[in-house]
Amino acid sequence: MKAKLWFGLLCTVLFITGCGSQDVNTLHAVNQNGKERTLPQSYEGDYWIVDFIFTNCETVCPPMTGHMSRLQQQLESENLDARLVSVSVDPENDTKEVLKSFADPYQPDYDNWDFLTGYSYEDVKEWSIKSFQSPVKKMEDSDQMAHGTSFFLVGPDGDRLETYSGTSAESIDKIIKDLKEYKK
Numbered sequence: 205m206k207a208k209l210w211f212g213l214l215c216t217v218l219f220i221t222g223c224g225s226q227d228v229n230t231l232h233a234v235n236q237n238g239k240e241r242t243l244p245q246s247y248e249g250d251y252w253i254v255d256f257i258f259t260n261c262e263t264v265c266p267p268m269t270g271h272m273s274r275l276q277q278q279l280e281s282e283n284l285d286a287r288l289v290s291v292s293v294d295p296e297n298d299t300k301e302v303l304k305s306f307a308d309p310y311q312p313d314y315d316n317w318d319f320l321t322g323y324s325y326e327d328v329k330e331w332s333i334k335s336f337q338s339p340v341k342k343m344e345d346s347d348q349m350a351h352g353t354s355f356f357l358v359g360p361d362g363d364r365l366e367t368y369s370g371t372s373a374e375s376i377d378k379i380i381k382d383l384k385e386y387k388k
Contacts, residue, residue, distance in 0.1 A: 207370045224361045229362075231331040233291070233306045234322035236304040241317045241318060242330070243289070244362035251383060255370050256332055256340065258294035259306040264353050268370040272355070273310040275376045276317055284383050288317040292329055293340045307353035336364060357382060 231243040233372060240246075242252075253258075257265040262312075272288055279286055298306075303319040312319075314360035329340040338352035355375060357366040366382055368375035 223304055229331070229335055231291075231320075231327060231335075233320040235276055235294070235318040235320055236248050236300050236307060236314065238300055239318075240322075241320060243291075243320075244358065245333075247287050247289070247358070248362065249360050250285070250287050250324070251360060251386065252289055253379060254289040254291060254336075254356045254358060255354070256293050256328075256338060257290050258292050258349050258351070259302050260294070260297050262348060264371055267352060268355075271370060271373060271376060272317070274373070275313060275355075275379060277314060277382075278376055278380055280313075282380055282384075284380065284387070286383055288312075290319045291328060291332070293320045293325075293332070293349050293364070295323055295328060297347070308347055332379060336367075355379065357386075359386065 230245070233241045233243065235241055253275065255268055257268060259265070269290065271324070272290060276288055276312070292303060298321045300321055303321055307317075307319050325342070332338045332340050332352070334354050336352070337349070337357075338354060340352075341350040343350055353370045355368040355370045356364050357368070357379060359365045365386065366379075368379055
Protein backbone atom coordinates (compact mmCIF):
# COMPACT_ATOMS: atom_id res chain seq x y z
CA MET A 205 0.00 0.00 0.00
CA LYS A 206 2.84 2.37 0.92
CA ALA A 207 4.58 1.64 -2.42
CA LYS A 208 1.39 2.53 -4.34
CA LEU A 209 1.12 5.80 -2.43
CA TRP A 210 4.75 6.72 -3.19
CA PHE A 211 4.33 5.72 -6.84
CA GLY A 212 1.21 7.89 -7.11
CA LEU A 213 2.99 10.80 -5.48
CA LEU A 214 5.98 10.40 -7.81
CA CYS A 215 3.72 10.33 -10.88
CA THR A 216 1.94 13.46 -9.69
CA VAL A 217 5.21 15.31 -9.11
CA LEU A 218 6.53 14.29 -12.54
CA PHE A 219 3.29 15.39 -14.18
CA ILE A 220 3.27 18.75 -12.43
CA THR A 221 6.93 19.48 -13.14
CA GLY A 222 6.59 18.42 -16.76
CA CYS A 223 9.25 15.73 -16.70
CA GLY A 224 8.76 13.48 -19.67
CA SER A 225 6.24 15.79 -21.30
CA GLN A 226 6.70 16.89 -24.88
CA ASP A 227 6.75 20.54 -25.89
CA VAL A 228 3.67 21.11 -28.04
CA ASN A 229 5.79 22.88 -30.64
CA THR A 230 8.23 19.99 -30.92
CA LEU A 231 7.88 16.81 -32.96
CA HIS A 232 10.34 13.92 -32.65
CA ALA A 233 10.60 11.96 -35.90
CA VAL A 234 12.77 9.82 -38.17
CA ASN A 235 13.30 10.41 -41.85
CA GLN A 236 13.15 7.95 -44.74
CA ASN A 237 16.72 6.83 -43.93
CA GLY A 238 16.06 6.36 -40.21
CA LYS A 239 17.88 9.53 -39.14
CA GLU A 240 16.33 11.20 -36.11
CA ARG A 241 14.87 14.65 -36.58
CA THR A 242 13.37 16.98 -33.99
CA LEU A 243 11.22 19.73 -35.37
CA PRO A 244 11.92 22.57 -35.47
CA GLN A 245 15.35 22.14 -33.83
CA SER A 246 16.87 19.92 -36.55
CA TYR A 247 16.38 22.71 -39.08
CA GLU A 248 17.48 25.58 -36.86
CA GLY A 249 19.43 28.15 -38.83
CA ASP A 250 17.84 27.08 -42.14
CA TYR A 251 14.82 28.18 -44.07
CA TRP A 252 12.54 25.20 -44.64
CA ILE A 253 9.30 24.42 -46.41
CA VAL A 254 7.00 21.88 -44.76
CA ASP A 255 3.90 20.06 -45.98
CA PHE A 256 1.67 17.27 -44.66
CA ILE A 257 1.08 14.12 -46.71
CA PHE A 258 0.41 10.39 -46.46
CA THR A 259 1.41 7.68 -48.90
CA ASN A 260 -1.93 6.01 -49.63
CA CYS A 261 -3.57 9.37 -50.36
CA GLU A 262 -5.89 9.15 -53.33
CA THR A 263 -6.26 12.87 -53.96
CA VAL A 264 -3.92 15.78 -53.13
CA CYS A 265 -0.70 14.19 -51.82
CA PRO A 266 0.77 13.02 -55.15
CA PRO A 267 0.34 16.44 -56.81
CA MET A 268 1.64 18.19 -53.69
CA THR A 269 4.72 15.97 -53.68
CA GLY A 270 5.17 16.69 -57.39
CA HIS A 271 5.06 20.42 -56.65
CA MET A 272 7.56 19.97 -53.83
CA SER A 273 9.83 18.10 -56.26
CA ARG A 274 9.62 20.96 -58.77
CA LEU A 275 10.28 23.39 -55.92
CA GLN A 276 13.43 21.46 -55.04
CA GLN A 277 14.61 21.68 -58.66
CA GLN A 278 13.84 25.40 -58.79
CA LEU A 279 15.64 26.06 -55.52
CA GLU A 280 18.71 24.32 -56.91
CA SER A 281 18.61 26.22 -60.22
CA GLU A 282 18.21 29.53 -58.33
CA ASN A 283 21.05 28.56 -55.96
CA LEU A 284 18.73 29.07 -52.96
CA ASP A 285 19.39 27.08 -49.84
CA ALA A 286 16.22 25.82 -48.14
CA ARG A 287 15.27 22.45 -46.66
CA LEU A 288 12.13 20.54 -47.65
CA VAL A 289 10.16 18.55 -45.08
CA SER A 290 7.19 16.30 -45.84
CA VAL A 291 5.49 15.13 -42.65
CA SER A 292 3.32 12.01 -42.76
CA VAL A 293 -0.07 12.36 -41.10
CA ASP A 294 -0.45 8.56 -41.15
CA PRO A 295 2.59 7.36 -39.19
CA GLU A 296 1.03 3.98 -38.35
CA ASN A 297 1.14 3.02 -42.05
CA ASP A 298 3.90 5.28 -43.33
CA THR A 299 7.06 3.61 -42.12
CA LYS A 300 10.38 5.03 -43.26
CA GLU A 301 10.54 2.29 -45.92
CA VAL A 302 7.03 3.07 -47.20
CA LEU A 303 7.84 6.79 -47.31
CA LYS A 304 11.05 6.15 -49.25
CA SER A 305 9.19 3.96 -51.73
CA PHE A 306 6.54 6.67 -52.15
CA ALA A 307 9.16 9.42 -52.55
CA ASP A 308 11.62 7.72 -54.92
CA PRO A 309 9.61 8.34 -58.12
CA TYR A 310 9.74 12.09 -57.41
CA GLN A 311 13.57 11.91 -57.51
CA PRO A 312 14.16 13.86 -54.30
CA ASP A 313 17.59 14.94 -53.16
CA TYR A 314 17.40 13.22 -49.78
CA ASP A 315 20.28 15.36 -48.50
CA ASN A 316 17.86 18.27 -48.58
CA TRP A 317 14.38 16.71 -48.39
CA ASP A 318 13.15 14.70 -45.40
CA PHE A 319 10.04 12.51 -45.41
CA LEU A 320 9.16 12.12 -41.74
CA THR A 321 7.43 9.49 -39.59
CA GLY A 322 8.14 7.72 -36.29
CA TYR A 323 5.72 9.56 -34.01
CA SER A 324 2.13 8.81 -33.06
CA TYR A 325 -0.90 10.03 -34.98
CA GLU A 326 -1.92 12.08 -31.93
CA ASP A 327 1.52 13.76 -31.79
CA VAL A 328 1.49 14.80 -35.45
CA LYS A 329 -2.15 15.91 -35.23
CA GLU A 330 -1.36 18.15 -32.24
CA TRP A 331 1.88 19.46 -33.77
CA SER A 332 0.18 20.27 -37.07
CA ILE A 333 -2.60 22.20 -35.36
CA LYS A 334 -0.48 24.03 -32.78
CA SER A 335 2.43 24.87 -35.07
CA PHE A 336 0.60 25.56 -38.34
CA GLN A 337 -3.14 25.77 -37.54
CA SER A 338 -3.48 22.91 -40.02
CA PRO A 339 -6.00 20.29 -38.82
CA VAL A 340 -5.58 16.55 -39.37
CA LYS A 341 -8.40 14.03 -39.07
CA LYS A 342 -8.80 10.32 -39.72
CA MET A 343 -11.76 9.71 -42.01
CA GLU A 344 -14.35 7.31 -40.60
CA ASP A 345 -14.65 3.93 -42.33
CA SER A 346 -11.70 4.75 -44.59
CA ASP A 347 -7.92 4.59 -44.70
CA GLN A 348 -7.87 8.20 -45.90
CA MET A 349 -6.92 11.26 -43.86
CA ALA A 350 -8.21 14.80 -44.05
CA HIS A 351 -5.36 17.29 -43.79
CA GLY A 352 -4.32 20.72 -44.93
CA THR A 353 -2.84 21.18 -48.38
CA SER A 354 -0.58 24.13 -47.63
CA PHE A 355 3.15 24.55 -47.92
CA PHE A 356 4.58 26.53 -45.01
CA LEU A 357 7.77 28.57 -45.17
CA VAL A 358 9.57 28.45 -41.83
CA GLY A 359 12.42 30.78 -40.93
CA PRO A 360 15.80 29.96 -39.39
CA ASP A 361 14.42 30.65 -35.90
CA GLY A 362 11.56 28.15 -36.35
CA ASP A 363 8.82 30.75 -36.89
CA ARG A 364 6.26 30.21 -39.64
CA LEU A 365 6.71 33.04 -42.14
CA GLU A 366 4.35 32.34 -45.04
CA THR A 367 1.64 29.93 -46.18
CA TYR A 368 1.09 28.80 -49.78
CA SER A 369 -1.26 26.51 -51.65
CA GLY A 370 0.46 23.15 -51.98
CA THR A 371 -1.90 22.17 -54.79
CA SER A 372 -1.04 25.16 -57.00
CA ALA A 373 2.03 25.11 -59.24
CA GLU A 374 2.04 28.93 -59.11
CA SER A 375 3.05 28.72 -55.44
CA ILE A 376 6.53 27.60 -56.45
CA ASP A 377 7.34 30.98 -58.01
CA LYS A 378 5.93 32.79 -54.96
CA ILE A 379 8.04 30.68 -52.58
CA ILE A 380 11.17 31.39 -54.62
CA LYS A 381 10.40 35.12 -54.68
CA ASP A 382 9.71 35.21 -50.93
CA LEU A 383 12.87 33.26 -50.09
CA LYS A 384 14.96 35.71 -52.10
CA GLU A 385 13.39 38.59 -50.14
CA TYR A 386 13.92 36.93 -46.74
CA LYS A 387 17.54 36.09 -47.55
CA LYS A 388 18.47 39.69 -48.45
